[in-house]
Amino acid sequence: MEIIKDKQVVNDTWQVLRLHEGDAADSIAVPQGKYLVPLPVWNCQWDALCERRELGLWLGGLERAEDIPDDVNRFPVIAIDIHKYTDGRGYTLAYRLRKQYDYRGELRAMGDVLLDQLSYLKRVGFDSFAMRADQNLQRALSGFDTFSVKYQASVDVVAPLFNRVARGVA
């Protein structure tokens, strides 16, 4: 599967482990290889999993910042599952991971990720995008630089416009 990473279309090397009905977080087997595991699995099996270097984490919309492990930087990838593009919780979660938890690894948006949301997703700290299956990734690359002017601070710019540039006479 292809994803967009650092504004390029690349092959994804990660697989996502999902809990299906009947699966339990404490007993589901995490296969060998590069897997993104859901937070409950990490929480239940961390003493077995913490030895594995190539292990990523994924968070759903319901996860709260306080549920996130402190040592986020042990994960090379953290993905946030955006189950519906109109659900904006993932944006604040991403912002917290970057600003509050100082997460420096790959931050991935996955799920209902569409071209028209890419510029905002990028601003709050996402740098890779596993987009919805019907999206044309090459076309989607045009979605990153919609706005060159940013009034407010976020993850991409630390200060609002008025603190970054000399503004004109209003």
Added chain:
Amino acid sequence: MYHYDDFDHQLTAERVDQFRDQVRRRLSGELKEDDFRVLRLQNGIYMQVHGYMMRIAIPYGLASSAQVHKLAHIARTYDRGYGHLSTRQNIQFNWLRLEDTPEILAELATVEMHANQTSGSCIRSITSDELAGVARDEITDPRPFAEILRQWSTFHPEFAFLPRKFKVSVSGASEDRAATEINDVGVQVLKNAQGELGFRILVGGGLGRTPIIGQELVAFLPWQHLLTYMEAIVRVYNEFGRRDNLYKARIKILVQAIGIDEFRRQVEAEWQLHKDGPSTLTAAEVARVAAAFSTPAYEILPQLDASFEAAQRDDKAFANWVRRNVTAHKVNGYAAVWLSLKHPGQAPGDISADQLDVVAALADHYSFGELRISHLQNLVLADVKQSELYALWQEVKAAGLATPNIGLLTDIVCCPGADFCTLANARSISLAKAINERFEDYDYLHDIGDIDLNISGCVNACGHHHVAHIGILGVDKSGEEWYQVTIGGNKGTPAAIGKIIGRSFSFAQIPEVISRLLQVYVNERDEGERFIDTLRRIGHEPFKTFVYAEQVAEEAKLLLPDYEALQVGVPYELPYFSPRF
């Protein structure tokens, strides 16, 4: 007023390009409606009964004559020659084609206008006091802070997909003309005992299905912290606001659920992470924006103009108009003037292209080229010399905008209702016209005096019926339109939510119901008492009892199926370019 610098222009242009591309993809089928809907809503575009409707932002209700001429041009070129002013100081065009909307945005950009975030689950266009800068009771001009908030909220990347819409209003006077108590966040600009500037912030007010008056979140927030504090509020809401039920998703429900103290604790904890950070407002930025709202070049004039006094003595009609539609100004010799958009037979808040051109020209001639839109759906010329009021009145009269009814029964606040809106259960505009016809007599209206009558076509309460002295709400009963009547609401200082008087009425009964409510007032009032004062003194019961004492007859002509057509002619042929057909 605020003028765009290069950054504002650039961003507005980029927004137009973005939306042009989105519409192109929608029309080619590349974007499905489900993915496009939110994109168009964040550009103020709804799919309504007859066509696409666009809600254009008039931030904090202030527009230049050039902007108003542009709106007239849009009304003529792309619409059916008129627009509708909303209760959030915006203007709506009801008859647009989707393919024209990017060009409309491009035209608006040439006069520093847009439709950004006038709809959708995001921070909406900021509203304020229509008398900002001229009101005698003003503490500080709220508009610089409204503009600073406009910029902060525009395309805020984190808050484009909130649980629900998020409305902010800013007021800077002792009387609240900006409805801060019924917004998601109300910002009251004030000074503390030391004379320092800051804000009292209210949260969780709102109407709709669950009307609630906003609660105090912070009594005094020093001005520097406006953006970091707002950001903390919206972040907590974005994380914890309900998303499972559309009707419980507003911030007021969150605040009610966890309580104001716990909500405050969460906001303060979040705020501590960013307080005094780079988003802290600077004196330089406030000064830059405030300079745009500096006092115009007023002349030194006597407090009262002699010719103005004489004209009122000599011309009773002028005196009547002055009494209702002219208000005091903080500068001697000047006045603020309301142009009424509540002419009998006209939909409240509707304004034609020709009228838009006329008022823009009047603004140029009489009022430093600026106009305000009030949240009660009228226009204001805020800086008119008293000596020119008589001449102005004659021009306003010729344009059909001099109905001397500001604040009177027929100054009805009204949403578009089922005539236009897909959400509505019942007609609002048609009902407003029927009420207007029934109470046309000016002497009677003046005798009744100050009274707020609001109509909403559904529980979304765009007509703010909860905070009217008499509020009318359209409800659906087995597919038929009915109206519930509330009394005792108040729109500000302090705001209050009205109470339902009893079972609902038909369209044709409402004028008689209102008449009965007024009869109780006339019988019971003390000297000089307004309707709301009498109601507060004697309580709801006498009103209720009298209204329901005898069967309310239906007004015969209102029962005619083509009542509307008889009155104004068929306003449109259906289906026009409605996306629904």
